[in-house]
Structures are given as C-alpha cells and as structure tokens.
Amino acid sequence: GAVVSQHPSWVICKSGTSVKIECRSLDFQATTMFWYRQFPKQSLMLMATSNEGSKATYEQGVEKDKFLINHASLTLSTLTVTSAHPEDSSFYICSASLDEAFFGQGTRLTVV
C-alpha cells in the first residue's frame, strides 16, 4: 500500500528554538497533506491542511505564524514549529490520502 514517511520520529529541543518536521509521500503524489497534533491520552486533532503550491489552511485556534507549513513539491510537506515552548510538546502526525488516508509514523516533540 501507499506509504507516508515522517521524519524525525522524535526530537528534543530547547525552548525558543524552531523545529522542522518532514512528511513525504513515498510512492504517490499528494497535492494535499494534513497535519494533526495529539496530546497524551487524547485523540488526533487536525491542525492544518497543506496545499502544494499555495498557502496552507489552518484550523481554528492554530496559529499560522507559529506552525509554518511548506508544501513545495507533490511529495513533501514540512511543518516548522517556531519559537517552541513546553506547551508545544506533543505528538505530530502527517497524512496524505488516495482512496484511504495514510499516516506518517508521527514525531514526538519535547520542548525543554
């Protein structure tokens, strides 16, 4: 089946720094990718929709200047958490879909 690869799997960063997470569709092209966030013992919450060649669209309450999304090619979307703070610590997951939705492995971000 189709594969979505996410990198890194985990990252620890200092408060105030920025972190970039990559999401790649390995064997198909995705004009649209999605970024979710999951806090402990909670379900996945959609953060934003990444659109190839155009601006991302963000869900209500998600700061677009804090979570920068770039979708420069049909197989790569990146999420940059800028000026990270401990409350940004979470599990970030990307997704792309054909008939079914395929998900990356997730990135565990810990901000210290």
Added chain:
Amino acid sequence: DAKTTQPPSMDCAEGRAANLPCNHSTISGNEYVYWYRQIHSQGPQYIIHGLKNNETNEMASLIITEDRKSSTLILPHATLRDTAVYYCIVRTRSNSGYALNFGKGTSLLVTP
C-alpha cells in the same frame, strides 16, 4: 460527516475474536464506514472500509447492519499486537485529499 459512538474500552483474550461495535445512526446514503487503529506512539493505520455490504480483508471483517446505523469490526483471532485504539469514522468517499475527524475511539486491550 456523520458522528460515531464507540465504547471507550474493551478487553479480549489472545486468540479469541475481538468484536468492536460502532454506532452511526445519522449516516447518510453516500457515506462509508472506515476503521483505523493507532498502536501506541505510532501513526494511525487503515484497516478496512465499507458502504453497505460486509467486507473482509487480511486484517479484519466489517459487518454493517442492514439499516447501516451501526457496524462491527471483527478481528478474528486477536493477538497481543492488536492492542491499540480503534477508530470508527464515517465519511463520504473521495479520491482527492481529505482529513479524518477522529473521535475518541475504543481502546482494545488484548490479554495473554
């Protein structure tokens, strides 16, 4: 997309069938039932989907009631590796990118 209701948790003995119910009483005629699961600290994984007929694949079977207001995901011989949160999601089918609305799911614990 129609709302779904699932029990928060279930237990199943290893080797036995795990039957996970889902209610979707407001499902509309063109909406499919999708099942995903999320093993701890991983991205969600597609399991199966169906419209009105029962479906089976190498992972599971999906039984949809005749009125389509509920369904059951069956894992015929549960293993310890099937311990995960299982999400039942109802949505229209699309060949283009789409996000999923994850509810709280059912946390399945398979015990030795």
